[in-house]
Amino acid sequence: MTIPDAGTDDESGLTIRCRDDLTVSVRFSDRFSFDQDSVHYAVELEAPGLSARNDEVVAWVWDSDLVAFLEELATDFRGWSDARVWQNDERALMVSATFRPGGHVALTWTVRPRPWGSGGWSASVTTVLEAGEQMASLAADVRYFLAARPL
Template sequence: MSVFEFSAERPELVVRSPGASSTYIRLFDWARVDEYEVAFAVEAVADGLRACLDSVEVSVWDGVGDLADFLDGLARDFRGWEGKRTWTNNRLVLTAAFQAGGHVRLSWTLRFGIFAEDSWECALTTTLEAGEQMSGLAADVRSFLHQG
C-alpha cells in the first residue's frame, strides 16, 4: 500500500505513514467555489477514530499561502530544520517537524465550530520521508487543489 494515493478519475488524496494502513488522512469531494476559491472535505481515520470536515475552503486570499507551496518548502528542506512549521486556515492546521533519520512528522488538526459550544478538534499524525515522499505529496496536493 502506498504512502499517498491520488487519482484524477476519483479526485481524492489519501496520506498515510508507511506501515500504518489503517491510519490516514483523506482529502476528497473537491469543488470549485469560484475562480478564486476551492473547497474539499477532509477525513481523519485511526484505530477507533473517524472525524470528518465536510468543507475546508482555500482561496487565493489566504494570507498563509497555498498548502502545496507549504509542502514544497518542506520537501526542499529535506536536510532538516529547527522547530515546527505550520500551515493553517480556519478549519485545518498542518504542523511539520523534522525528525532524526530524515523524516517529517505531519500533524493534521481538523477543527469544527471554533467558537461554538459543540466545537471539536481532532489531530492525527503521519510520518513521511523528507525527500522523495514529501516531494510526491506536494505534487499530489497541488494536483488535487488545482484540478478543474
C-alpha cells in the first residue's frame, strides 16, 4: 500500500508499506531539481533492525522510467514467471519484482551509493502489494512524486 505523506508547503514524500508487515517500508522524499534534465530525491528503507538511506538518487529524462516499469507490472496483474528488474542509470536504486501466488507482487527495493560513493554498501527490503489495483496506485503515486516542478 502506498501512502502519500503530508508535507510542508511544497515538500512531500511517498511511503510504500508491505501489506504483510507494516514495519517494512520504502520512503521517497526530498525531491529537487537543478535543471530540466533530472530529478534528484532520497530513498529510505526501513525494516526491523534496518535503516538505510540514499540521499542522491537521480532520475534523468533519458533514463529508463521507474513509472513505466511499475505500470507494466500493474498491467500484467495475472502474473509472470521470471523476476523483472529495473534500475536507474547510476544503479543507486534497483527494484526487482516477482509474482507470487494469490495475486501478489513482491518488490525488492535496493539502495546503494552512486558509483562515486564510498563504502561499497547496499541495503534491501521487500514490500508485498496486491497485483493490479495496488500496483497501479503505486505507479500513479510514484509518477506524482517524480513529476517535474517549475524551477
